[in-house]
Amino acid sequence: MNTIIQRKHWNEVVFSLEVKAPHVAMNAKPGQFVIVIIEEDGERVPLTIAGINPEQETITLVIQAVGYSTKKLAQFNVGDNIPHILGPLGEPAPLEGYKKVLVVGGGVGIAPLYPQAKYLKENGATIYSVLGGRSEEYIIFREAFEEISDEYAYATNDGSLGVEGFVTDVIEKELAKDSSYDLVIAIGPLVMMKAVCEVTRRYNIKTNVSLNPIMVDGTGMCGGCRVTVGDQTRFACVHGPDFDGHLVDFDEAIMRQGIYKKEENHHCRLEGITE
């Protein structure tokens, strides 16, 4: 069960695992995620699903090794089993009926963006992809995106691929030229999604974002993943993770992201795992 059948290294912190997980593969839809536990009494770690292959009964997980458990997971090899995988979790992303979509991905956020973009393309939408990262090697899934995009552009902090700057620089220009998109999907760091939403709000284009807050159970039980959307408290694990970005209180979400910084660093020091 949950056997790793393929492993790919994207850069020094990001890797992907294709894992045999029949019932997750059978029912997963773009936008959903899983929770994994990698050792006895380990943390419950939410991971986005970057690929769904019902025929092979596999899913692809993309992992950024930044905390204790993800760094441990980076040491798993082909043939190893992941002790626990729960999923698919969350609501599928709302993707029906869109014709012209601007998809914006940043860093590891590019991974969960891919199944959504692919689904839209397969259902007749025109796709313009804008992917950003620190430098060229942080832009993952490049070939896959180029294959499904009608147009694409890149932005890197150091200018090693595409424009030197941020994804928002690209979309500002694009929307000034053509604002006839009926949907924007932005997935990446909170500050990126916030910035994208500020741009698209001016053009009044519906913008979905995918949130990945701290969570424990992933089934609606703890409320740790609560976010304010409009004036409502929503749980990212059962009501999301995709929400209308124009209604999300990003400042609050950014504040909550840092709750356990101190405790997490403490563990990594104990285990001799360094940033």
Next chain:
Amino acid sequence: MSSLVKTPIHELDPLVRNQTFDEVVTGYTLEEAMKEANRCLECKHAPCMKGCPVNVRIPEFIHEVKEGNIQKAYEILVSENRLPAICGRVCPQENQCEGKCVRGIKGEPVAIGRLERFVADTVEGKAQVLDAKSLKKTLPYKVAVIGSGPAGLTCAAELAQEGIQVTLYEALHKIGGVLTYGIPEFRLPKALIEKEKDKLVQLGVEIKTDTLIGRSYTIDQLKEMGFDAVFIGSGAGLPRFMNIPGESLNGVYSANEYLTRVNLMKAYEEDARTPIKKSGNVVVIGGGNVAMDAARTAKRLGADQVSVVYRRSLEELPARAEEIHHAMEEEIEFNTLWNPVEIIGDGINVTAIQCQKMELGEADASGRRRPVPVEKSYKEIPCDTVIIAIGQTPNPLIKMSTPGIETYDFGGIKVNEETMETNMPLIYAGGDAVTGAATVIKAMGAGKVASKEILKQFIQKN
């Protein structure tokens, strides 16, 4: 001849135990149990049984304790109650069996809960191998039980005992539901849940953890997979918040999150992977068992000061009497007749909670006197952690993923109370998923009723 008060039970010293997660109540010896059993008058009309949601034959089992026949007492107990070691520890006996005890009219009732626990611990403490003869032959029916809390555990065991092929689905990585993630070790040792798991395996129940029905599979898919009936015991897991300013500040937890981190994820252990904040001053909002559990847990995690804020008075506290008593002994403070109106922070972390004074007015629909705010009367309690324990609502996933299933406005699944069947044929539900947050024993009662109905359906088919 016998005393007007219960035979005292051994407990750890309050100021020692509030530093550890060891079980608070250590139980009766055989002599103490027999002495307490002798207080039972064995009333013919057995009013105690009317207070028991699963109809345990209380005078009968107590009679066997008097005689020292503990194995016999256990057989009587377990024939009606699948989880006596758990119920003896967590049932609100004062509102149930003991509340109806004739001895309670003048003096204290018989300590039925303590005796139940004594009998279960004595017998279950020994290595048990299920008698192969007691297993019925396998019947050609498959039932899916969703959720492994008290309702699901009971339903699964009752059906498997009769030869039904049962698959028990649990979303988390360990079984037990609220018994595992909610009720702390110091009140309900997790080893007891492990024993229940072993029993289920012996009965032939297939246990599938890490499977969230509604997401991993829908109920329609379960039917396609060949299950003849489904029992939904998915609990009331969704925590309620107060919708007051400041609830998103760092340091504000739902009781579910706080307790899950500690109980399920073992955050109290120094090397646990799942963290919990080290707190100085903790305020717990609410007055039920969950609030008491959260407060006592916070104290054990090393908080300097823990206080419970409750908007009614001490008399209305809905928690079990024993929990309130234990909490007070453990130096938990009670701020009753105060209602939180705002959580105050420094922009990131909680620094205090602002509460408004309340007074009791007319009785409301629940029969309790309604708390009424006193104008311009506020106080601020400095704290770095706030735990919200004002109740849970049923998990919405089944409703969201099962078109056509009828639910109440509060989210509970509608059932025929006689049969526990939902509006969908052969789909049953029970426990907190139906009623909203209630008690372990009521959930067990519902699981038992549903199992009997399911059996009846299959027998009718033959």
